[in-house]
Amino acid sequence: MAANLIIEVQLFGQEIGKVGYDVDKRTSYFQYHPEFLESNTYTKIFPYVIKRIKPVQVFTQYEGETFRGLPPMIADSLPDLFGNTIFKEWFESSHQGSKKITPLEQLTYVANRGMGALEYKPVQPIPKSTTIDIQEIVSVLEQVLDLKKQRSEKDLSELALLNIFKIGTSAGGVRPKILISEHKENGNIIPGDLEYSGDYRHYLVKLNLDEGIGYNREKVEYVYYQLTQELGIQMMPSKLIQGIHFATERYDRQQGEKKHVLTASGLTGWDFKSVAESSYENVFRLALDLRVPYKDIQELYKRMIFNLVFGNVDDHLKNHSFIYNKEKNAWNLAPAYDITYPLNINLNFTKVTRALSINGKRDNINLKDVLEVAEEFAIKNPKGIVKQVQSVIPQWREYAIEINIPERVIVAIQEEFVLLK
Numbered sequence: 001m002a003a004n005l006i007i008e009v010q011l012f013g014q015e016i017g018k019v020g021y022d023v024d025k026r027t028s029y030f031q032y033h034p035e036f037l038e039s040n041t042y043t044k045i046f047p048y049v050i051k052r053i054k055p056v057q058v059f060t061q062y063e064g065e066t067f068r069g070l071p072p073m074i075a076d077s078l079p080d081l082f083g084n085t086i087f088k089e090w091f092e093s094s095h096q097g098s099k100k101i102t103p104l105e106q107l108t109y110v111a112n113r114g115m116g117a118l119e120y121k122p123v124q125p126i127p128k129s130t131t132i133d134i135q136e137i138v139s140v141l142e143q144v145l146d147l148k149k150q151r152s153e154k155d156l157s158e159l160a161l162l163n164i165f166k167i168g169t170s171a172g173g174v175r176p177k178i179l180i181s182e183h184k185e186n187g188n189i190i191p192g193d194l195e196y197s198g199d200y201r202h203y204l205v206k207l208n209l210d211e212g213i214g215y216n217r218e219k220v221e222y223v224y225y226q227l228t229q230e231l232g233i234q235m236m237p238s239k240l241i242q243g244i245h246f247a248t249e250r251y252d253r254q255q256g257e258k259k260h261v262l263t264a265s266g267l268t269g270w271d272f273k274s275v276a277e278s279s280y281e282n283v284f285r286l287a288l289d290l291r292v293p294y295k296d297i298q299e300l301y302k303r304m305i306f307n308l309v310f311g312n313v314d315d316h317l318k319n320h321s322f323i324y325n326k327e328k329n330a331w332n333l334a335p336a337y338d339i340t341y342p343l344n345i346n347l348n349f350t351k352v353t354r355a356l357s358i359n360g361k362r363d364n365i366n367l368k369d370v371l372e373v374a375e376e377f378a379i380k381n382p383k384g385i386v387k388q389v390q391s392v393i394p395q396w397r398e399y400a401i402e403i404n405i406p407e408r409v410i411v412a413i414q415e416e417f418v419l420l421k
């Protein structure tokens with residue numbers, strides 16, 4: 001494939017522009033389709049970084065692992081660590097000895113199976129599959145990710161990898177995950193990469209692989225989900241599959257439609273690994289600038305308190321998203337996701353600092369700090385929110401026992417909870 005390939009970006013059934021990437025100059029380009037600009041519809045799909053102008057726009061500042069040289073809104077369609085590992089494994093097994101793939105080429109594999117509503121053309125023809133066996137996927141993944149240390153014995157067929165690549169490499173994040181769709185009437189489960197009809201419930205499933213850590217992180221995430229539900233924090237309906245895998249309904253597939261979504265990082269070009277840009281204040285400012293309804297600001301505050309109290313330090317800029325309402329040409333806060341205790345309890349972390357700072361701080365955050373943030377963003381009743389969030393602490397143990405999370409895990413995680421005083 002040509003190194004200087006140009007690809008078409010589509011949204012809601014129309015071309016909105018083209019994106020290019022010059023490997024030698026390590027520069028990307030975006031140009032709006034003139035008809036899309038002139039139509040003056042969906043004017044807020046990319047509120048930052050890309051300007052609503054006809055000429056080609058050049059991007060040189062997004063080099064590095066996070067955006068891989070692309071405009072951040074486009075880079076948001078690429079996977080992170082997990083998806084890239086699987087993609088690479090499959091690509092190498094099916095294109096023996098071929099050169100490295102560019103991020104832009106990778107987008108042609110994302111094609112119409114990406115998260116959100118952005119689609120890319122040309123589409124790489126990949127055979128469709130109709131069945132899915134979660135058990136088999138788990139066992140292939142344990143080998144691909146070297147969890148079983150059987151690499152030398154492994155003989156993974158291209159087909160097995162293909163099946164996982166298709167449903168496992170669209171979503172971001174580090175944890176192993178796949179996309180599936182479950183028929184609302186007969187419960188039939190099919191691959192979730194292409195299907196988006198209203199006859200199905202579409203899930204992102206975080207798979208429980210045997211990591212040899214002695215407990216199940218997906219169960220922990222499920223208990224955290226239950227806690228958010230006690231508190232009225234908005235999350236998509238979620239459940240455990242086969243009692244061990246965490247499945248959450250997709251907010252970017254609703255009522256048989258694809259929804260345009262971007263992470264806080266993809267919207268703004270703030271690198272989620274950059275300390276300077278990673279603060280709750282920035283997420284609040286972004287939400288205000290996007291003119292989300294006031295209730296979303298209030299909700300964001302509750303999530304901040306929840307993440308602080310329950311030790312979710314991994315609440316970075318890609319773990320907050322916004323969802324575009326195409327009828328109103330307006331943005332809302334997306335439902336919460338990746339709400340869990342993120343660290344391995346077997347490891348002794350001596351210094352853990354949270355991803356998003358609060359009132360300029362990453363540790364020893366106290367009541368005064370969160371009240372100052374409330375003041376700055378006109379949050380109503382912050383003390384009441386803190387009290388409410390802390391009131392569900394006892395439920396952690398209760399719900400964890402119900403699904404047989406080991407006592408040592410319950411205790412270790414509870415020790416990380418932060419009581420705001």
Ligand SMILES: Nc1ncnc2c1ncn2[C@@H]1O[C@H](COP(=O)(O)OP(=O)(O)O)[C@@H](O)[C@H]1O
Nearest residue numbers: 171172173174175248249250251252318337338
């Ligand atoms: N319910 C959901 N609907 C749609 N997209 C989701 C949902 N949950 C997560 N995502 C997207 O998938 C990505 C990976 O999910 P996440 O739970 O953050 O996994 P990880 O623990 O690997 O980071 C998120 O960054 C988000 O963009």
Ligand SMILES: [Mg+2]
Nearest residue numbers: 173318319338
């Ligand atoms: Mg995540």
